[in-house]
Amino acid sequence: MRISRIVLAAALGGALAGPALAEEARKTVAITAIVEHPALDATRDGIIAALKEAGFTQGETLTVDYQSAQGNPATAAQIARKFIGERPDVIVPISTPSAQAVVAATRDVPVVFTVVTDPVGAQLVRSMEAPGGNVTGLSDMAPVGEHVDLIAEILPRAKRLGVIYNPGEPNSVTMIGAFKEAAARKGLAVVEATATKSADVQAAGRSLAGKADAVYVPLDNTVVSALEALIRVGAQADLPIFSADTDSVERGTAASLGFDYFELGKQTGAVVARVLKGEKPGDIPVSLASGTNLVVNPKAAEAMGFAIPESVLGRATKVVGK
Template sequence: MYNTKNTRFTSLIAVICLLILPFTLFASEPEVKYVAITAIVEHPALDNVRKGVEDELKNNGYIVGQNLKLQYQSAQGSNANAAQIAKQFVANKPDVIVGIGTPSSQALAATTKTIPIVFTAVTDPVVAKLTPSWDASKTNVTGVSDALSLETQVGIMLKINPEIKSIGYVYSPGEVNSTIVLKQLQEMLSAKGIKIIAAPAQRTSDIPTAAKSLKGKVDIIYTTTDNNVVSAYESLVKVANESKIPLVASDPDSADRGAIAALGMSYYDLGRQAGKIVIRILNGEKPGDIPPQVGNITKLIINTKAAQRQGVMLSDEILNMAAEIVEK
């Protein structure tokens, strides 16, 4: 016998299921966070920063294609490109934007006062006008600095050549990080009776000429993480080898490329540190409540083959200080 009550009950259940199903499916979809990353240029140090940020996100459960949208663009060394990328990113409204390098971070800070910005590979965010102080900024900007102790850097140079009277400094005058370090070196070295001779190189193509201008004038050449210089480091190494001028760097990756010694930040770990801040912001913290930090992992890498090419006999003392010794 046909049971109309059961049929009506079954139909009612089916209608309720159809009404509930879309909400159930919607609720089960993970929330997708959107992180945009831009670097002023691509070179080993900044590439390692980016990898560190991405690995930190991944290790904390943010997976591209599942709950994370990740976008990256390089400005290819151009401030104009950095400004254009900043405008594009801001228009896309990501949850957080990471700026790798001072020019890219400055472009982002000039473009938005609301979207969270995490800078990294910036030496002094206060001088770069990214934050008003080293305290929590109460703005949309925070991040991680790669500032190093110059006393330690000079100490390494003196271990390579205890008789140093003059240090050459190849740098880009348009990069705030580099001009800050130059000023600090001048102030510190004058008290030690050591002269610093600056050799500006506005473009990467100017680096060989700037380096050659130091021949016969300096006992050693020191380079920082100047993006212009690091991008064309091999051309600087070539001059140092030919002129027998020891080359010391503050970018650890530069040892692989021909510097005798490189004492600096682990840029991969700097990226991991910045990634932790990104995650804090994705979890609800405001960037203005997070004080800027300084990278906390440094390492010394020695290149013994580079020392031979540049006419230097390394002491056991400095070799024993090295976290890593390469022969390239």
């Protein structure tokens, strides 16, 4: 079973430092993600950037070990067990499946999760305010109601919204529930399609052609990892595709209102630094990601057979795909 692994430390750091720092001064942070895609990768990079700002420099005072489970929950559990055995100072799981694997494997190694939609529902912590134990982290619960409002503004004639998700991802199930409630308040019907693996995403998209007026992609790692296949379906079927995460807009969805995942990574890295400096994770409340950006892709919209209104373009934080 293949594991993608990168040891993110300067190879010559110790050699160039001469006597260098005492071994006990160096900290080790183990980072793992369920899969590699731009939002999760940006989160990882933000974590490392924030740690550097906090004084933890790779090759000098910090070693970072990163491993991806390549979309396989069994591999995520394998990585979790391996990291626990290596006893790093902090483990940072990115995504709900990776966080569940790590938290299930240890009660004493400090854990700071991130990109987790519903930490309480995923049984990672007892409460957001008082997580307790060895765990804390960041939630990226998206502004789902605002997503529905945005789709309705861009496509005022839309009556049926399609959603594609992996029912095995608890974060997606939570988001779909919230999406249905928000859609119902706007008088919109929701048509579901499921994909339990990346290879299923294209077929799930095709199943919605003719049944939905637009498709919404939640924060679902399975779907986002195969986004390009879904974008092709949108272009072929004149089916507008919208996403919960803004990084997907640059890859070809029409628009999103959401977080900058590099900044979310920096928020996470700041919490990791607090733990490295001695605070107990369970004493640090779970935080909600801050900041929202409106990102639009007029070229992608045109390829899918519609135009983004000037009212939306005028207030966009970022316009891509020109």
